[in-house]
Amino acid sequence: MAQETSTRLLSEWTSQAVTRNGIPLNIRPADPSDRAAVLAFLRTVDSPDLRFRFLSAVKPSETLARILTDVDHRSVEDLIAFDARDSSIVATAMIAEGESQGVAEIAVLVRSDLKARGIGWEMLGQACDYARARGFGRAECVESSANEPAISLEREQGFTARIYPGSAELTILTRDLA
DSSP, rough: OOHHHHHHHHHHHHHEOOOOTTOOOEEOOOOGGGGGHHHHHHHTTTTHHHHHHSOOOOOOOOOHHHHHOOSSSSSSEEEEETTTTTTTEEEEEEEEEOSSEEEEEEEEEEEEOGGTSSSHHHHHHHHHHHHHHTTTTTEEEEEEEHHHHHHHHHTTTTTEEEETTTTEEEEEEEEEOO
16 A cells, blocks of 8 residues: 555656756656665765755765655655756755644755756745645745755745744744645
């Protein structure tokens, strides 16, 4: 039964999009067979961008690639965006059930050399659409307060920012999905 659900979700979320800068994307949920390609993608992301995404110092590794590809497609989903022109991975967007019921936690990572080209915008929108379709009523993004570009992008998409409880170094952004 779990395999049937996973397969249904994989085909349900396969889509194409074009960023505001004209980059054509093929977007679909991650699969364990993507591990090597995800590791190659992670190696294109600079250390500050990895730190902002994972909120700690991490390095590209098999373990990190496994975390992003071996998801259960129920409580956690990881959408991968491929550049339709050359099939390289340009971004990921993880959607996970939050600690509060009805909340989807979202985290987006874009290849460092392709930032500010609309890929993060598109992936955040896809992640919100996915969460809404799964029945989540609210989306949350937790960002380093120093990650001004991400916070600005999320605000442009209707997220409201506030200091994360107990840590002035983090900002939590929320958006109703209804």
